Every structure is written in C-alpha cells, then in structure tokens.
Amino acid sequence: MNNESVNKNFLLAHAKPVLKWAGGKGMLLPEITKHLPAKLKGGAVKRYIEPFVGGGAVFFELAGNYLFKDAYLFDVNPELVILYNVIKNNVEELIAELSVLQQSYNKSPDKKVFYYAVRDEYNRFDKNVEANKHTPDFIRRAALTICLNRTCFNGLFRVNSKGLFNVPVGKYKNPRILDENNLRSVSKALQCATILQTDFETVLSYINPDTFVYYDPPYRPINAGSFNSYAVGDFNDDEQRRLKDTFDKANEAGALQMLSNSDPTNYNPEDMFFDRLYRDYKIHRIWAKRMINSDPDGRNGVRELLITNY
Ligand SMILES: C[S@@+](CC[C@H](N)C(=O)[O-])C[C@H]1O[C@@H](n2cnc3c(N)ncnc32)[C@H](O)[C@@H]1O
Numbered sequence: 001m002n003n004e005s006v007n008k009n010f011l012l013a014h015a016k017p018v019l020k021w022a023g024g025k026g027m028l029l030p031e032i033t034k035h036l037p038a039k040l041k042g043g044a045v046k047r048y049i050e051p052f053v054g055g056g057a058v059f060f061e062l063a064g065n066y067l068f069k070d071a072y073l074f075d076v077n078p079e080l081v082i083l084y085n086v087i088k089n090n091v092e093e094l095i096a097e098l099s100v101l102q103q104s105y106n107k108s109p110d111k112k113v114f115y116y117a118v119r120d121e122y123n124r125f126d127k128n129v130e131a132n133k134h135t136p137d138f139i140r141r142a143a144l145t146i147c148l149n150r151t152c153f154n155g156l157f158r159v160n161s162k163g164l165f166n167v168p169v170g171k172y173k174n175p176r177i178l179d180e181n182n183l184r185s186v187s188k189a190l191q192c193a194t195i196l197q198t199d200f201e202t203v204l205s206y207i208n209p210d211t212f213v214y215y216d217p218p219y220r221p222i223n224a225g226s227f228n229s230y231a232v233g234d235f236n237d238d239e240q241r242r243l244k245d246t247f248d249k250a251n252e253a254g255a256l257q258m259l260s261n262s263d264p265t266n267y268n269p270e271d272m273f274f275d276r277l278y279r280d281y282k283i284h285r286i287w288a289k290r291m292i293n294s295d296p297d298g299r300n301g302v303r304e305l306l307i308t309n310y
Contacts, residue, residue, distance in 0.1 A: 013189035020155030021055030051200035063189035078131035086142035091187035097143040127163035
C-alpha cells in the first residue's frame with residue numbers, strides 16, 4: 001500500500017446505516033456500485049447529493065470509498081434529519097444517552113412496558129418541530145429514534161395522521177440499542193454533509209459540474225397492497241413525474257445522476273410507465289433478491305430499475 005492510499009483509508013469513514021429503513025438499499029449495493037459513473041470512480045466527483053436519504057445505505061457505502069468535498073442529504077422525515085444532525089454534532093452525548101437506554105432495557109423485567117414508555121415519551125415531542133434548526137435539545141429525541149427502531153416491530157417507521165409513531169413492540173432477544181463504534185464512524189462520514197428536511201426539488205439549488213446525485217424515492221407500488229407511506233402523504237404517479245422534471249433540470253445543469261425504482265413489468269409486461277417517462281436516459285434492469293409477499297411464483301426476487309444519465 002502506498003502512502004496515498006494509507007492516508008485516504010485513514011480519512012474515509014467505514015460506516016453502516018444506523019437505522020433499519022423501509023426500502024433500504026443494503027442488498028442492492030453491489031448492483032449500484034457496478035453502475036456508478038466512471039468519473040466518480042476516477043475521483044473527479046467532489047459533491048454528492050442524496051435527496052431521499054432514508055437509512056443512508058448508499059451514502060455510507062460511498063463515504064467509505066470516496067472522499068467528497070461536500071454532501072447534501074435530504075429527506076422529508078424530520079426525525080431522520082434530527083438524528084443525523086445529532087450524530088454529526090453531538091455523537092458522544094448521544095452515545096451516553098443510548099448507553100443508559102441500553103442498560104435500562106437490559107434490566108427491565110417487562111420489555112413491552114419499557115417499549116411503550118419510550119414510545120409515549122417520543123410521541124410527546126413537538127411534531128411541528130423545525131428539524132433544520134439543530135440544537136443539543138435534540139439528543140434525547142435522536143436517542144429514542146434509534147431505541148424505537150431497534151425494538152419496534154420489524155424496524156418500521158410509521159406515523160398516524162397526527163404524526164404519532166404507532167408501530168407496536170417487536171420481538172427481539174438481544175436488541176443492540178447502542179453500537180458506539182459505528183456511531184463514531186457515521187459521525188465521521190457526516191462531517192462533510194449538510195442534512196436538511198426538505199423536498200427533493202431542493203437538489204436543483206446545489207448542483208455544480210462535479211456533482212453526482214442518487215435518487216431513491218418511495219417506489220411506485222407494484223401492487224395495491226404495497227407499502228410506500230413513510231410520512232403523511234403519498235408518493236403517487238404525479239410525484240414520480242415531478243421527480244422526472246427535477247431529473248431533467250439537474251441533467252441540464254450538468255449533474256451525473258442515478259435513480260432507483262420498482263419495475264412495473266414484473267407484474268404487468270405492458271406497464272411501461274418508467275420506460276416511457278425516462279426514455280431519454282439509460283434504463284438498467286437489475287435483479288433484487290428480496291422477499292415480496294405477493295410474489296406469485298414464489299421466486300425470491302424481482303427486477304428493479306436503475307436509471308442513469310450517463
Ligand atoms: C426508499 S426510501 C430511501 C431509502 C434509502 N435509500 C435507504 O437505503 O435507506 C425513500 C425516502 O424518501 C423520503 N421522501 C418521501 N417523499 C419525499 C420528498 N418529496 N422529498 C424528499 N424525501 C422524500 C421518505 O421519507 C423515505 O425516507
């Protein structure tokens with residue numbers, strides 16, 4: 001290993017997502033990596049933007065391999081933005097808070113009682129909070145987001161119409177509420193990032209010629225029962241078209257771009273919604289090995305789309 005790669009390795013943050021997140025891209029990283037732009041692999045991309053950051057699997061993977069000068073991570077979910085800003089700015093205080101939560105959980109004779117007490121406290125936080133105005137007062141809130149994610153049913157994040165978190169308790173033997181080494185790596189990865197609660201169109205304010213944007217919107221449901229409600233309000237076909245307008249504008253501004261979505265042709269070979277919408281770009285069909293309950297053939301995966309402008 002030469003000096004340069006030693007130094008680079010020292011600077012890179014080898015972090016994993018902190019949260020389990022619906023639509024998390026952990027399983028698809030090999031395919032996503034394969035389709036990254038050559039300019040990024042060559043080190044010429046200085047800015048990374050991810051406007052639907054969720055659990056951040058792609059950002060953390062890239063931050064472990066490439067040095068960005070800056071990154072912009074957006075999501076409409078205020079709890080994610082609060083959490084990532086706390087990890088960025090107050091990681092040691094967060095670790096201390098989680099350590100107490102981990103101990104109380106371990107000692108608690110009834111895990112269900114513990115869980116619902118934490119959930120009640122969480123639901124007393126102000127729902128109209130200005131998530132973008134970071135304050136250390138958010139440390140407890142961020143700790144509870146992690147604690148609930150580790151102990152709730154399936155690691156789901158779901159709120160009702162009043163914004164109250166309503167996921168029931170999960171069944172875990174030994175949930176890991178505190179993973180301090182990973183939190184420190186995540187904090188390191190986030191040092192170059194500006195994290196905002198905002199709509200995806202905000203990307204247009206941050207594009208420069210050295211930018212790579214990765215979009216992972218809520219997937220277009222491939223069947224009526226699919227889950228794509230991450231916050232109040234749905235991401236319907238009009239939203240998918242609005243996203244395509246943003247993709248066009250960012251393309252004109254010179255960004256390299258990649259976008260993920262579901263492939264409607266899995267279930268209806270005539271449904272060319274995305275093939276038509278993104279006909280001016282490259283559409284790659286990739287194989288996603290994941291369990292889909294409604295999979296009629298009992299196959300263990302589906303095709304998904306990766307759309308690129310390069
Ligand atoms: C498929 S998830 C992203 C998953 C992420 N790539 C991962 O690996 O965990 C989609 C995310 O988009 C967010 N979202 C929904 N509508 C949005 C909008 N209009 N602008 C920005 N983010 C939005 C949701 O809150 C959710 O976190």
